[in-house]
Amino acid sequence: MSIAAKLESLGVTLPDAPAPAANYVPFVRVGNIVYVSGQISKDDALITGKLGADMDVAAGAAAARVCAINLLAQVKAACGGDIDKLVRVIKLTGFVNSTADFTDQPQVINGASDFLVEALGDAGRHSRSAVSAASLPLGVAVEIEGIFEIQ
Structure with a gap:
């Protein structure tokens, strides 16, 4: 099953890739590797909160899932609009706004x-870091950056 079809079967529509909020680019492609800038927990609205204070782990995980969807939107843009050119997720670095x-x-x-393993199977398995942050931009709960291999 193609990635696009799998996402559709999961009820996920990738949003337009968010534009950068400052003087940086949303992704950099070096050969077949794409480095995606940190994507915040934002869908229709910002998902804000501090884990350990006003947000529980389940709500934080839901915010992280939104970040992963935004990462895939950037990868799709890096692939000229064809998400099926994604080969694998290499690494994620997750920042959690927490006490x-x-x-x-x-x-x-x-x-x-x-979510990435559910959507991509083995191609979604990746190395990872998960760290705490005293605060994140705009008060969001989670921000995640990623490294991806594409065709």
């Missing part, structure tokens, strides 16, 4: 990892 005593960052970023 100093919150220690479940990996479970939050699992929202992105689990």
Whole structure:
């Protein structure tokens, strides 16, 4: 099954790739590797909150899933609009807006990892870091950057 068809079967429509908010580019392609700038937890609205204070792990994981969808939107743009040129996810780095005593960052970023494996199968398996941040831009709950291999 193609990636586009799998996403459709999951009820996921990739949004237009978000434009950068400052003086940077949303992705850089070097050969067949695409480095995607951090994508925040934003769908129709910003998903804000601080894990360990006003947000639980399940809500954080849902926010991370949104970040993964936004990452795929950038990859689709890097592939000239053809998401099926994605070969594999190489690495994610997830930042979780959390309190100093919150220690479940990996479970939050699992929202992105689990979605990518569900959508891409083995091509979605990746190396990963999940770290805490005292705050994130616009008060979002999660930001994730990624490295991808494309055709």
